[in-house]
Amino acid sequence: MSAMIALRKRSRRRRALKGFDPVLTIAVIGLLIIGTLLVYAATRSWYASQGLDPQYYLKRHVINIVIGIVLAFSATIIDYRLLRAYTPILWGAGVLGLIAVLIPGIGSTVNGARAWISLPGGFQIQPAELAKISIIIGLSMVLSEKIKDRDAPTHQDVLRALAIAAVPIVLILLQPDMGTVFIICSSVVTIVAVSGAPSRWVVGLLLLAVLGGFSAAKLGVLSEYQVKRLQTFVNPSADPQQSGYQLRQSRITVGSGGVIGKGLFKGPQTNGRFVPEQQTDFIFTVAGEEIGFVGSASILILFTIVLVRGFRIARRSQDLFGRLVCTGVIAWFAFQAFENIGMTMGLMPMTGVPLPFISYGGSSMFANLIGIGLLQNIHARQRG
Amino acid sequence: MNQRSRLSLLVTQVLIVSLMVALLGRLFYLQIGAGSKYKNAALSIQSRDIVTPATRGLIVDSSGVPLALNRVGLAVTADRSVIDRQADKGVAVLKKTAKLLGLKYADVYLLTRLCGEQPTGVQAGCWTGTRYQPIPITKDADPNLALQIVERADQFPGIDAAPVAVRNYPGIDGANAAHLLGYVGPLTEGDLKGASGAKYYRSESIGKAGLEFQYDSFLRGKPGIKTVIVDRKESITREAQVILPIPGNHLVTSLDARLQASTERALADAIMRARANGQRADSGAAVVLDVKTGRVLSMASYPTYDPNIWEKGLTLQQAKDLFSEKTGVPALSRAIQGLFAPASTFKVVSLVAAANAGYNLNATYSCPASVKVGNIDFQNFESRPQGTISMKESIAVSCDTIWYRIAYDEWLRDGGLFPKKNLNDYFFSSARGFQVGEKTGVDLPAESSGRLPDRQWRINWYNQNKSYFCNYATRASKSQQSTFLLALAKENCADGDKIRGGDAVNFSIGQGDTVITPLKLAQMYSAIANGGTIWKPTVGKAVVTTAGKVLERIAPSVLGKLPATKSTLAFLQSALRQVVLTGTAAGAFAGFPVAVSGKTGTAEVFGLNTDGTKKANTSWFASFAPSESPRYAVVMMVSQGGFGADVSAVGVRKIYETIFGVTRNSLVGAQPLFPQGPPSILPKISPTLKVSK
Numbered sequence A: 001m002s003a004m005i006a007l008r009k010r011s012r013r014r015r016a017l018k019g020f021d022p023v024l025t026i027a028v029i030g031l032l033i034i035g036t037l038l039v040y041a042a043t044r045s046w047y048a049s050q051g052l053d054p055q056y057y058l059k060r061h062v063i064n065i066v067i068g069i070v071l072a073f074s075a076t077i078i079d080y081r082l083l084r085a086y087t088p089i090l091w092g093a094g095v096l097g098l099i100a101v102l103i104p105g106i107g108s109t110v111n112g113a114r115a116w117i118s119l120p121g122g123f124q125i126q127p128a129e130l131a132k133i134s135i136i137i138g139l140s141m142v143l144s145e146k147i148k149d150r151d152a153p154t155h156q157d158v159l160r161a162l163a164i165a166a167v168p169i170v171l172i173l174l175q176p177d178m179g180t181v182f183i184i185c186s187s188v189v190t191i192v193a194v195s196g197a198p199s200r201w202v203v204g205l206l207l208l209a210v211l212g213g214f215s216a217a218k219l220g221v222l223s224e225y226q227v228k229r230l231q232t233f234v235n236p237s238a239d240p241q242q243s244g245y246q247l248r249q250s251r252i253t254v255g256s257g258g259v260i261g262k263g264l265f266k267g268p269q270t271n272g273r274f275v276p277e278q279q280t281d282f283i284f285t286v287a288g289e290e291i292g293f294v295g296s297a298s299i300l301i302l303f304t305i306v307l308v309r310g311f312r313i314a315r316r317s318q319d320l321f322g323r324l325v326c327t328g329v330i331a332w333f334a335f336q337a338f339e340n341i342g343m344t345m346g347l348m349p350m351t352g353v354p355l356p357f358i359s360y361g362g363s364s365m366f367a368n369l370i371g372i373g374l375l376q377n378i379h380a381r382q383r384g
Numbered sequence B: 001m002n003q004r005s006r007l008s009l010l011v012t013q014v015l016i017v018s019l020m021v022a023l024l025g026r027l028f029y030l031q032i033g034a035g036s037k038y039k040n041a042a043l044s045i046q047s048r049d050i051v052t053p054a055t056r057g058l059i060v061d062s063s064g065v066p067l068a069l070n071r072v073g074l075a076v077t078a079d080r081s082v083i084d085r086q087a088d089k090g091v092a093v094l095k096k097t098a099k100l101l102g103l104k105y106a107d108v109y110l111l112t113r114l115c116g117e118q119p120t121g122v123q124a125g126c127w128t129g130t131r132y133q134p135i136p137i138t139k140d141a142d143p144n145l146a147l148q149i150v151e152r153a154d155q156f157p158g159i160d161a162a163p164v165a166v167r168n169y170p171g172i173d174g175a176n177a178a179h180l181l182g183y184v185g186p187l188t189e190g191d192l193k194g195a196s197g198a199k200y201y202r203s204e205s206i207g208k209a210g211l212e213f214q215y216d217s218f219l220r221g222k223p224g225i226k227t228v229i230v231d232r233k234e235s236i237t238r239e240a241q242v243i244l245p246i247p248g249n250h251l252v253t254s255l256d257a258r259l260q261a262s263t264e265r266a267l268a269d270a271i272m273r274a275r276a277n278g279q280r281a282d283s284g285a286a287v288v289l290d291v292k293t294g295r296v297l298s299m300a301s302y303p304t305y306d307p308n309i310w311e312k313g314l315t316l317q318q319a320k321d322l323f324s325e326k327t328g329v330p331a332l333s334r335a336i337q338g339l340f341a342p343a344s345t346f347k348v349v350s351l352v353a354a355a356n357a358g359y360n361l362n363a364t365y366s367c368p369a370s371v372k373v374g375n376i377d378f379q380n381f382e383s384r385p386q387g388t389i390s391m392k393e394s395i396a397v398s399c400d401t402i403w404y405r406i407a408y409d410e411w412l413r414d415g416g417l418f419p420k421k422n423l424n425d426y427f428f429s430s431a432r433g434f435q436v437g438e439k440t441g442v443d444l445p446a447e448s449s450g451r452l453p454d455r456q457w458r459i460n461w462y463n464q465n466k467s468y469f470c471n472y473a474t475r476a477s478k479s480q481q482s483t484f485l486l487a488l489a490k491e492n493c494a495d496g497d498k499i500r501g502g503d504a505v506n507f508s509i510g511q512g513d514t515v516i517t518p519l520k521l522a523q524m525y526s527a528i529a530n531g532g533t534i535w536k537p538t539v540g541k542a543v544v545t546t547a548g549k550v551l552e553r554i555a556p557s558v559l560g561k562l563p564a565t566k567s568t569l570a571f572l573q574s575a576l577r578q579v580v581l582t583g584t585a586a587g588a589f590a591g592f593p594v595a596v597s598g599k600t601g602t603a604e605v606f607g608l609n610t611d612g613t614k615k616a617n618t619s620w621f622a623s624f625a626p627s628e629s630p631r632y633a634v635v636m637m638v639s640q641g642g643f644g645a646d647v648s649a650v651g652v653r654k655i656y657e658t659i660f661g662v663t664r665n666s667l668v669g670a671q672p673l674f675p676q677g678p679p680s681i682l683p684k685i686s687p688t689l690k691v692s693k
Helices: A002-013 A022-049 A056-077 A080-102 A127-148 A155-173 A178-194 A199-219 A224-234 A243-256 A283-316 A320-344 A362-380 B003-033 B035-046 B091-101 B105-111 B143-151 B210-214 B257-276 B316-322 B343-357 B391-397 B401-413 B426-433 B455-470 B483-495 B501-508 B518-529 B566-581 B648-660
Strands: A107-110 A113-118 B047-052 B066-078 B135-138 B159-168 B183-186 B205-209 B224-230 B236-243 B250-253 B283-290 B296-302 B364-367 B370-373 B376-379 B387-390 B533-535 B540-544 B550-553 B558-561 B597-603 B618-625 B632-639
Touching: A022 A056, A022 A283, A022 A362, A056 A362, A080 A107, A080 A113, A080 A127, A080 A155, A080 A320, A080 A362, A113 A127, A127 A155, A127 A178, A127 A320, A127 A362, A155 A178, A178 A199, A178 A320, A178 B003, A243 A283, A243 A320, A243 B003, A243 B035, A283 A320, A283 A362, A283 B003, A320 A362, A320 B003, B003 B035, B035 B047, B066 B091, B066 B143, B091 B105, B091 B135, B091 B143, B105 B135, B143 B159, B183 B210, B205 B210, B257 B283, B257 B296, B257 B632, B257 B648, B283 B518, B283 B648, B343 B391, B343 B401, B343 B426, B343 B501, B343 B518, B343 B566, B343 B597, B343 B618, B364 B391, B364 B401, B370 B401, B370 B501, B376 B401, B376 B501, B387 B391, B391 B566, B401 B426, B401 B501, B426 B501, B455 B483, B518 B533, B518 B566, B518 B597, B518 B618, B518 B632, B566 B597, B566 B618, B597 B648, B618 B648, B632 B648
Parallel strands: none
Antiparallel strands: A107 A113, B047 B224, B066 B135, B066 B159, B183 B205, B224 B236, B250 B540, B283 B296, B283 B632, B364 B387, B370 B376, B533 B558, B540 B550, B597 B618, B618 B632
8 A cells, every 4th residue: 555655646746648659559550550450351252242331341340450559548547556556456357257258148159168148238348458468457456566676577477467467368268269368368477577586587477388289289179160270270271171271262362462562452353352250350361462661561560569579678668567457568569460460371270360450340349449649658658 | 577478478469460471371372472372363263254155157068069978956055054043953843844845754864964964874865065054955845845935934933944055957959968077066075085185065965977077176265255254053153255156167178069969869769779779789889089089979878867866865775776787887988997808809900910910911821610729619700701801801801710820820929928128028018019908097986997818918817817817616606516606616726927929819809808989999999080199088178167257178189090001991991891782791781871980899798697597799880971081980889789790880871871861872961961061161159048059
């Protein structure tokens, strides 16, 4: 409690905010604009051919972005250091959402994973997306708390932090949503590493991840659906009709774009809907085909700018908590983008994770923009 | 900040940026490195070629009468991309269509399957094209039934009726010409894989036999291709490009529809006549050549079949019958594929041999009833002694013993069973000069070459069969172990590689191992008639575009010269005239107003019919006319027909009647087929396909 009072005093002392990082803002806006165009390109001719409103997805995507931006601003209002106080509530809410999604009748299954809660009005939320934020903040808080006494977190701190992360991870495993688990684990390992915890922990966690993934596949912990996806990654001809088909189509679609692409809205693979889920998980194929290497590389460069600016904020953060939150958010964006784009291009196994800032999908968009809000929050409260 | 933390942050940053660089590298590889590969892959996923076959060119006779044309048929088609989407995969609608058209559902089902969908072995009737084009169930629907389908489209979803081009052999003037024309059919997998080097599209039809095969590259034209872009559900999203079909070129032949019909009729009549006389007369062939050019004016083979059955859709039974021994293998073109011993018609070769060997053609020779060669008596065919007769007379009455003696003497002179170094081989070299044993080179596929059983052939034959003959008792079946065959095998084992006296004797009268096709004999007699030039027979005369431009003229070509002097040929011509005047063909041509020269032949055939009876003689007549200035060579052959004079000579006379317009043995008011000889100018081909005659 005394720590919180001290913090409040300090924040009052430094009322003047430094403002947002303009480069980060512009890069994110760039990604959002490209994403909007790609979502429209992915859905317009399909919906038109069904006699439906070709702008259906476009409109909803724009609404998602607007809501997301509002949420991002909200995430910048309260001093991030005060967030620590709300950490248990955030964490609890996240875990509750993840439990709710597992209850039949509340959670609904899409593509083999029980990951969605249907809301009235045709809306759905994906608690795992928002749980990412609770985990990052929770972990950062536990690992930065004892810093006054010691230089780095103790083994005990690390164990506590891992316990905090383990609960939601297990719940997501039960859905099962392996892609999200992979991203959260990557983020957890990164936070633990940057917290200054003994390097044994980092090495151990990395080993555990490798072993866990391997034995999960071997012992059949993974559902049949996931094994299929993993196998087709290793051997694309194993299941030519389903997962293998998607991977092959997706690679061909990206490759066929060439240097400048077929032109926005003019991709025959996209318009023919040869790639499934092309407005969400496989949206990068639309970029590959329609805007070619020039456009797709621009997306990668914008992502790199977002990540590099994020690191800059982490480095300049006044405290460990801010730095850890920053690092967690960056790791999340980075691994999720890598997993998604890597899958599209045949570098990573197939999982159902959306591409941050680009893919259609409300929960993901909200979570991503809240993440950016947190980065800007930390940036705004840096010392000049 | 803790040192470790700072370091970890740096490492993380490097790691994460390198992940992005890895993605960039992969993107570069996919889009720029392997971009063209993926572009093609994408194209094959998205685009479908819909092929509109080109209108096939016509085949016309020398005056422009169509022998093969394209008729408009009413096709009832099934669209697989539609019916497959129906709840029952189209079963109900196909059943309904089958019922309406009076077909069996099982047949309709098979007709609408892609060949790739069918297991091997049950592919008869399957569709060789793609799913994206309407699949014909019939090309010859009753217009009333087709109309019902079009009008009640809602009751026949996925079924349509539309006019299509059907290859048709109209049989104008009664000409069947099935073996000459051939047929068209769907492409095989082999064709598609480019076995012949040409590029085809699945739905194209190609010539499978006869002229349709030989001139396919001209006749077929270039198909139109509409490339469409489809989506994942195979519905067309847009047209990418449209290439219009280029119709095929027309083939002008040297055939004459009227003469063709007459030739076929004369052949069939000859066969019926032979059968009426108790002969088996299982098959036959007849050929008419222009001796001045080698052009084929008509060519018939019996038994024949309706050339249109292929387009109507061959039933399994029809397909079997075409190649069945029971029905006489109608698919076989006897004129160019049938191999028969030429018998006495071959004496023209022997006469040239004798002349070249120095025998006096104007001397007289004895024609006894038989000649002893070794310890075997070789008999005159009719076992009748003629006394001492002139050489000319010997040809006229077809004396064999003269030739036995000459051939035997020449064989002895060449060393007999122990051949000398410098062989004369007058008989073999004369036959080689006539190009016996070689193909005529006619512009029709699958011609047989015949056989010239000379010394080299015999050695090859011996090497292949030696072990069989030398182990005959153990290798041959029980039924083949007669005393005669055992003795024959023993003899063959001992010196089967040698020309024996008997072989030489048999060769001189066109028996033994010598076999030729009717077309080859016609080519040989043409050469005698025209003064010694061996022409390559041709059916095609020119390829003409649809606009009437001559694309290619098929010029006659000379293959060689007969190995005979002018005086030998003159003698030969007069001897052949004598055959018809006073010899074996005198009866057949009694009272015929045009001078015809020719030679009968009655060939002994060894072997048994399928029912176990002995094979009867082959009846031949080879001829040319008019004798004073020959223009036409006509040859007829009837297998198991009996005497040449009785069956074939009469048949040939009928063909000449048509050519010269003879009615009741008179040329009064005659309307010859070709008043100025076979046409040398190309006919105009009417684009509307109207038949002018």
